[in-house]
Amino acid sequence: MNELRVVIVEDEPATARNLIRMLQDIDKRILVEAKLTSVSEAVVWFTANTTVYDLVFMDIRLADGLSFDIFNQTMIDRPVIFVTAYNDYALDAFKNNGIDYILKPFDQQEIGKALEKYKRLTGAGAPAPDRLPLKELAEQLLQLKKNYRKSFLVHYRDKLIPVESAKVCWFYTANEIVYAHVADNRQYVIDLTMEQLDKELDPEVFFRANRQFIVNRAAIQEVNFYFNGRLSLKVNPETPEKVLISKARVPEFKSWMNK
Template identity: 45%
Template structure:
């Protein structure tokens, strides 16, 4: 099988190539394209690609813009950091996707799915519906959490929460004035209720408000440490696989 990777982060593309080689040494990576313009130029010409791995956010735009300029019949597996609306769009339109950091087992399943399928993917015809879901501006996000505090219920504004974290199975929200409240929800559910432009799940334990980031320090093996204001009692470590996405989110 011959594949093309569309990814603007060198570390991410190298990691994907490594994983691809791990699951099947017979898969040949034809090229890595790092932008919308490079992808349009490549797919405008005859090529041998049988499968495309495509990141959503590229250096010069969103990868969906590629489909406005070329007709791509090659099956596509989108790669993305968590975005509830992107995932909803993929499910509605039956387009496959992988969440970053990419898991080798899930990658293997996705590749095998396409190996076993002979159905041509009508990619271009589905992009319009995906864009409508992804670019809708009137999306509703959670604005308030009603939390137990002593013998009463308190409404806490989401915008007042610097970060959410889980400790021994209990989810807590820490406000900017350093008050702690127990939130009676799973961290996964909270993640899906928040505006992804403001809140990001940097690891399994923490969801952070962009405005709470005080600084980022480099850690060993390509990892990062995020320091927050107010400070967290637990060290917030970002994995090497997720580091580039976290930096991109903060810098967006």
């Protein structure tokens, strides 16, 4: 691969630094032309710099709005790899149309695979990818984003009752059973896996803390420092065991809490 000029659009400094480190570990010839932190800054930069970059790594949610707003205000005609916390199968639309995405927290292997895909799509003799315009893809994703699960129909005693997703304080798995815990300390068995919940819940409201817990933003009362760079969450109602955020996910969690 010849010199690759990259632009990073990411409002979380730690995430941007981590991405740059991984890119340069993969290939020293990768040059970061710009680090942009907001929609407004990106619009100004891309308008003034139309040909000085080859590839864009872009977070979907920025401090001043969704990155899709950038495409409505300026032209980006280079490949874009979205680096995002949106864990939604609908994002396959991007992959199917020659654009990739990487879920946070990402690792070097995922970054490497995305770069390999970029090289395949843009290498000598490669056919031009048959893809929809970025604006149209963005509209597809925004439409699908509105369809996050609103409620669950759960067994309670001898009947079925609806439970609103937003009223669940935290989801917890133990012995391959998933529970939904609400504010009045009632607990219901949910007939979904944690992975399925992670895809179906609104990421603005819920955060996958670890393999055992998905927590509602409204239930978090305190965030405490824990051993080895981790964080411990105090939530209400209280959980059966500590809710810990790993060191690797701390930047993502802080960014989520600050939005």
